[in-house]
Amino acid sequence: MENDSRRKFLGVCLAGATVAAAAAAGYPVIRYLAPKSGKVGTDKLVFATSDIPDGEAKFFEYAGTSAVLVKTNAGALLALSAVCTHMGCIVQWEKDKQDFLCPCHAGHYSPEGEVLSGPPPKPLAKIPFTVADGKITVG
Numbered sequence: 741m742e743n744d745s746r747r748k749f750l751g752v753c754l755a756g757a758t759v760a761a762a763a764a765a766g767y768p769v770i771r772y773l774a775p776k777s778g779k780v781g782t783d784k785l786v787f788a789t790s791d792i793p794d795g796e797a798k799f800f801e802y803a804g805t806s807a808v809l810v811k812t813n814a815g816a817l818l819a820l821s822a823v824c825t826h827m828g829c830i831v832q833w834e835k836d837k838q839d840f841l842c843p844c845h846a847g848h849y850s851p852e853g854e855v856l857s858g859p860p861p862k863p864l865a866k867i868p869f870t871v872a873d874g875k876i877t878v879g
């Protein structure tokens with residue numbers, strides 16, 4: 741009888757520890773893949789043009805979600821939503837391939853945000869910006 745109680749107690753402890761470990765391991769993954777939520781402001785953001793060399797991308801928070809400025813190897817500058825149009829994961833810039841990869845289902849987008857392959861149904865949303873006096877103003 742005492743062994744049954746001890747076995748049940750250890751079982752409950754083990755189950756609790758397993759749930760806690762799964763939550764601790766899964767939370768950062770979910771936070772990384774999910775777009776930010778919260779305030780949806782339209783504040784303007786200013787970056788120096790020198791912040792984004794040719795062929796590079798700079799990710800930032802804009803209007804409560806993830807966005808990216810990208811300058812192609814040819815020097816074209818674009819501001820896009822970084823939220824995949826398939827299921828909302830955050831895309832990554834592949835500098836060597838000069839495209840965006842969505843890590844969730846391998847969707848690929850061009851630097852202009854057009855869908856190249858995979859399940860995304862629409863291009864990445866464009867964000868308005870202006871360039872003047874060595875500054876990029878987003879929004």
Ligand code: FES
Binds near residue numbers: 824826
């Ligand atoms: S969420 Fe991006 S390809 Fe599925």
